Amino acid sequence: xxxxxDVVVVGGGPAGSWAARSAAQAGASxxxxxxxxxxxxxxxxxxxxxxxxxxxxxxxxxxxxxxxxRGAKLVAPDGTVVTACPGDTGTVLHRKVFDxxxxxxxxxxxxxFLTKACVTGLLRENGAVSGVRVEHLGRIFDVAAKIxxxxxxxxxxxxxxxxxxxxxxxxxxxxxxxxxxxxxxxxPELAEFHFGSAVAPGGYAWVFPKGGRTANVGLGVxxxxxxxxxxxxxxxxxxERRCPGASVLTWIAGGVPLCPPRGDIVADGLILVGDAAHQxxxxxxxxxxxxxxxxxxxxxxxxxxxRRGDVSKKALGAYVKAWxxxxxxxxxxxxxxxxxxxxxxxxxxxxxxxxxSAIPEEKRTAAEIxxxxxxxHPKLAFEMFRSFF
Amino acid sequence: xxxxxxxRISAAACDFCGVCVAVCPAGAIELKESSVRxxxxxxxxxxxxxxxxxxxxPVREEAE
Numbered sequence: 258x259x260x261x262x263d264v265v266v267v268g269g270g271p272a273g274s275w276a277a278r279s280a281a282q283a284g285a286s287x288x289x290x291x292x293x294x295x296x297x298x299x300x301x302x303x304x305x306x307x308x309x310x311x312x313x314x315x316x317x318x319x320x321x322x323x324x325x326x327r328g329a330k331l332v333a334p335d336g337t338v339v340t341a342c343p344g345d346t347g348t349v350l351h352r353k354v355f356d357x358x359x360x361x362x363x364x365x366x367x368x369x370f371l372t373k374a375c376v377t378g379l380l381r382e383n384g385a386v387s388g389v390r391v392e393h394l395g396r397i398f399d400v401a402a403k404i405x406x407x408x409x410x411x412x413x414x415x416x417x418x419x420x421x422x423x424x425x426x427x428x429x430x431x432x433x434x435x436x437x438x439x440x441x442x443x444x445p446e447l448a449e450f451h452f453g454s455a456v457a458p459g460g461y462a463w464v465f466p467k468g469g470r471t472a473n474v475g476l477g478v479x480x481x482x483x484x485x486x487x488x489x490x491x492x493x494x495x496x497e498r499r500c501p502g503a504s505v506l507t508w509i510a511g512g513v514p515l516c517p518p519r520g521d522i523v524a525d526g527l528i529l530v531g532d533a534a535h536q537x538x539x540x541x542x543x544x545x546x547x548x549x550x551x552x553x554x555x556x557x558x559x560x561x562x563x564r565r566g567d568v569s570k571k572a573l574g575a576y577v578k579a580w581x582x583x584x585x586x587x588x589x590x591x592x593x594x595x596x597x598x599x600x601x602x603x604x605x606x607x608x609x610x611x612x613x614s615a616i617p618e619e620k621r622t623a624a625e626i627x628x629x630x631x632x633x634h635p636k637l638a639f640e641m642f643r644s645f646f
Numbered sequence: 647x648x649x650x651x652x653x654r655i656s657a658a659a660c661d662f663c664g665v666c667v668a669v670c671p672a673g674a675i676e677l678k679e680s681s682v683r684x685x686x687x688x689x690x691x692x693x694x695x696x697x698x699x700x701x702x703x704p705v706r707e708e709a710e
Contacts, residue, residue, distance in 0.1 A: 430665065
């Protein structure tokens with residue numbers, strides 16, 4: 258392993274691998290350091306994505322797909338069930354396989370990966386980031402880089418080391434717990450979203466089917482709920498209620514940044530991407546597709562800046578501009594809707610569900626749901642209106 | 647650090663998910679693949695780690 262590369266990527270998740278791949282494809286020499294021993298593990302994710310969204314970004318391999326769902330089932334606090342099939346199917350991924358394949362695709366393009374390699378600090382030269390310090394199997398060594406891409410997740414240290422304020426304050430993060438369960442009866446066919454103060458106060462619980470009577474069952478809640486009851490305890494209650502007797506194959510904890518769009522994600526010689534750059538949707542918490550979009554933009558920008566010999570914050574700003582152009586408005590909109598939806602009382606949520614269930618299922622398109630909301634729930638409708646028009 | 651207040655994170659109970667690191671205003675939590683510790687000299691004693699941890703692992707300790 259050499260001690261220098263054009264681009265060093267910290268973190269081998271989807272954002273890191275996709276940034277590495279596009280930088281390597283554009284001609285840069287790339288190294289990726291992953292702190293865990295295996296790419297793709299542990300799976301700290303509910304694994305659901307829009308099928309169409311994924312297909313638009315990468316050639317989907319069948320081995321990535323645990324199960325496709327044709328729609329969603331929304332469950333209100335009083336048990337009212339509304340099914341919605343918006344026309345797009347959802348894909349529940351095998352993240353372990355997906356992440357490993359993205360890394361292999363990046364390696365195929367020329368990126369060099371090293372796992373169980375923990376980046377413990379940044380190298381600096383005249384104030385600019387100029388490399389990383391790596392701890393690997395008890396050995397500590399430095400790797401010089403023209404650009405460091407921090408794809409080190411919600412717990413990102415890379416940005417903070419570079420002087421960016423990457424803290425995710427409690428009001429901008431959902432605290433989550435998830436179990437992968439087996440023995441569900443019947444095998445769930447739709448993605449489920451459960452709302453209400455008894456299940457997930459100020460957030461939601463999910464059941465994402467993985468096929469063969471297994472599913473990811475989890476929930477995420479905000480600070481106020483965490484002060485009363487821990488997500489892991491809320492999840493135990495939900496499992497007891499939703500799938501009593503089912504076996505738990507995996508427990509996992511995690512956090513999802515739910516932030517307004519942020520632009521301070523570059524510094525001299527440094528780019529942040531994925532959860533480290535708070536790029537997940539603040540409404541759903543979904544971050545995989547945005548990680549791929551931003552990863553590609555980051556890798557392309559990095560390779561171009563290396564080629565032109567200008568890795569200043571100003572030059573890397575092209576990445577920020579491209580990211581904002583691609584997703585800035587969506588994130589802004591999701592952030593506004595989030596504030597309304599997760600602020601609804603149980604009564605208001607029940608009211609929304611009753612309104613929606615009065616619309617015939619085949620007519621439950623986004624437009625009809627919107628019209629119903631507009632009529633019955635002015636607070637929600639007002640925000641949605643501002644969001645979409 | 648606030649006087650006489652410290653936070654402890656038990657590696658045995660921790661899932662290493664990084665929520666505490668994400669919310670810490672002081673960069674006082676060091677997380678590796680399977681180790682975690684609070685750097686007392688940086689900790690400001692705010693307790694955000696304990697509030698937001700999905701598992702409730704960080705605990706407050708008050709010295710005499």
